[in-house]
Amino acid sequence: MNAAPIASASTAGGSLLWLAIILxxxxxxxxxxxxxxxxxxxxxxxxxxxxxxxxxxxxxxxRSGQPLVYVIGGFNPPLGIALRADGFSAVMLVTTALIVAAAGFYARAIFATPPGITEARAPLTFWILLQAIWASLNLVFLGGDLFNLYVAIELLTFAAVPLVCLDSRAETISAALRYLLFALCGSVFYLLGVALLYGAYGTLDIVLLSDRVSSEPVVWVAAGLMTAGLLAKTALFPLHLWLPPAHANAPAACSAVLSALVVKGSFFLIVRLWFGVLPNVPHEAVSFILAALGSAAILFGSVLALQQERLKLLIAYSTVAQIGYLFLMFPLVQGPNLWVAEAWSGGIMQTLSHAFAKAAMFLAAGLIAESLGHDRIRDLRGIGAVMPMTLFAFGLGGLSLMGLPPSGGFLAKWLLLKASIEAGRPIWGAVMLSGGLLAAGYLYRVLAPALSSDILHLKAPPRRSREAVALALALTAIALGFAPKAFFDFLQIGRVAVAGGSS
Amino acid sequence: MTAATLAGFIGSALVGLGLYGLITDPQPIRKILGFNLIGSGVFLLFGIVARKGAAAGFAADPVPQAMVITGIVVAFSASALAIALVLRLYEVAGPVSLRSEHTSNKAEK
Known part of the structure; x- marks a missing residue:
């Protein structure tokens, strides 16, 4: 909970860290x-x-209450590379493993190699890239070296982009290309920032850097470039243009992984950068900008979600909005204040509950699209009667997005709201509340016709087991709302105190 | 003007030109070239950092060079992936520009 961990020795259980990446x-x-x-x-x-x-x-x-460290090959930083796991990394590792497994289990029906042939392109690509996303996310969550993290975030992009266009339609290929260009532009700026930091301080190890950096122009430029680059990959407004077409047109299992996990990878690095590398550099102005962009994302994304005619596009715009919430934690995690731990927990809780809720909603939307042959919202009348379990999963996910209790989304927004009021900055709380109302609006647009008594005929009923996967994810998002206090203590492990004013 | 300063100016110019191309030009291939120009500028910067011997203060720091090599491999793979997508898009849809796409996606029924 307190000081930076000692950089240079592998701890007990450290070997698990490389195992998580290598597997x-x-x-x-x-x-x-x-x-x-x-x-x-x-x-x-x-x-x-x-x-x-x-x-x-x-x-x-x-058990240890301290971050786990593994020093690769026994070469200590700055020459070698260390892997580190703190509370945030650990919950992200578990979330990733669960959602990747759920997406894999769900995708067995679509991406099975057809009988009679030995190999088909789309299934082979899907299974390999799903594992690649998993490996690179684990590296993102554990990496302790900024250049190593650059490679990790690039691998993540290379694994994610082809998943968008597995069906080779012109529409999905151009969505994938647009996504790739945004991501490449983002990563090259991240790399430029890395070069400046190395040039100034001669190390890229996060813990060593956090001791050495001071507030000076080269750090501001480097941090600005890296943040801007990562924002393009996280699709924070106004850099979100690539996200809706890419996430809405991908196969449902891929959309779930992309929306729930891949955008969180680069968000995780922004958190690492500002709270791991630069805790000693005052960043009130930057935090304000990030939170303002986040607020714009919440309002803009929700309003666009209200206007969509296709279910998957609506969910994708909802992702644009929900990403905005993540950035509201930045101005609240400042200085040695009492509400810092709450805001930190709230931000992580939003990351987790959005991951589960959004994966559940994309999988449910995928089942609806498969069973009807389309996902036009106005033609969903009566879907609740024929696919109750799928719609229930969708609704539970929506409950968490709106922030209604009991759900992980509620707890996340409650913690952030509480912190914003205690910090004397209720403006962020007001944004959160209006975002919740807008979310209720766009979900009502889906649920109201879906629960009407019209008769709807399915092309093919969904498989029970696949509906169960979506429901299990939605229930996890709800269950997060019952997280005990011990869970929040766990999230604080390894959090570095951020310097800054007490305002 | 020292060699390092000159290299720094050239690197900045490359980054600026590349970024301009990447943002303004709707042709996918030119966007990819723009990305590569930015990449070259960044690699040049790494070269200056290596020459300055930032880490230990010795004459030529080898670590940034190792990073540049890795960076070139990554940028090469990225370009290859992007070109593969452009080629596939050309096969499926003919010549394309990325200009007005997000508006057409919104209007889709």
Whole structure:
């Protein structure tokens, strides 16, 4: 909870950190070598194992109360590279393992290699890239070196972009291309910032850097470039243009992973940058800008979601809005104030509950689109009667997005609201409340016709097991609303106190 | 003007030109070229950092060079992926520009 961890020694349980990264990488290589339908089996086999490793990391972290460290090859930073896991990393590892596994289980019906042939392009690509997303996210959450994190975030992009255009329609390919260009522009700015930081301080290790940096022009420029680059990848308003077409047109299992996890990877790095690398640099002005952009994202994304005619586009614009909430934590996590821990927990809670809720909603929307052959909102009248379980999952996810109790979304927004009032900045709280109302509006647009008594005929009823996956994710988002106090203490492990005014 | 300053100016110019191209030009291939120009500018900056010997103060710091090599590999893969997408898009839809796309996506029924 307090000071920066000691940089230079592997701790107990440290080996689990490299295992969490290597496991999916081994899966990718094995899938490439064996090919065909083996890729699916390997991926599905590794998912419970990876989940076990993530849980083990969380347990070690909980027992020690200190960040876990693994120094690769025994070479200490600054020459070597350290992997580190704090409370935020651990919950993200577990969330990633769960959502990747859910998406994998859900996708078995669509991305099975057809019988009679040994290998099909789309399934093989899907299973390999799903593991690649998983591996690179784990590296993002554990990396302790800014250049290493650059490679991780690039790998994440390379794995995510092709998932958008697996069906090779012109529309999805151009969405993927637009996404890639935004992401590349973002990463090259991140790299420019990394070069400046290395040039000024001679190390890129997060802990060593946090000791060395001081508030000077080179740091401001570097941090500005890196933040702007990462914002393009996180799709914070006004850099969100690529997100709706990419997330709405991808296959549902891919949309779920992209919206729930991939945008959180670059958000995680923004948090690492400002709260891990630069805690000693005052960043009130920057925090204000980030939160203002976040507020604009909430209002703009929600209003656009209200206007969409397709269900998946509505969910994608809702992601644009929900990303905005993440940035409201920045002005509240400042200085040695009492509400800092609340705001920190609230921000992480929003990351987690949005991940589960949004994955559930995309999977449910995918089932609806498959069963009806379209996802036009005005033609969804009566879907509640024929697909009750799917619609229930969608509704529960929506409940969390609106911030109604009991749900993870409620708890997240409650903590942020409380912190904003205690900090004497109720403006951010007001934005949150109006965002909740707008979310209720766009979800009502879907739920009201869906629950009407019209008769609707399905092309094919959905498989029970796939509906259950969506429902399980939605229930997890709800269950987060019952998180005990111990969970919030866990989130504080490894949080570095941020310098700044007490205002 | 020292060599390092000159290299710094050239690097900045490359980044600026590349960014201008990336933002203003609707042709996908030119956008990819713009990205590569920015990348070259950044790699040049890494070169200056290496020459200054930032880490240990010795004559030539090898670490930034290792980073540049990794960065070039990453930028190369990125360009290859982007070109592959452009080619596929050309096969499916013919010549394309990325200009008015988000408006047409919104109007989709």
């Amino acid at each position: 999916p990488v081994v899966g990718i290589l094995a899938s490439l070598l064996s090919g065909g339908r083996h890729a699916e089996r390997i991926a599905l086999l590794l998912m419970p194992t990876g989940f076990g490793i993530a849980i083990a990391i969380a347990i070690f972290l909980w």
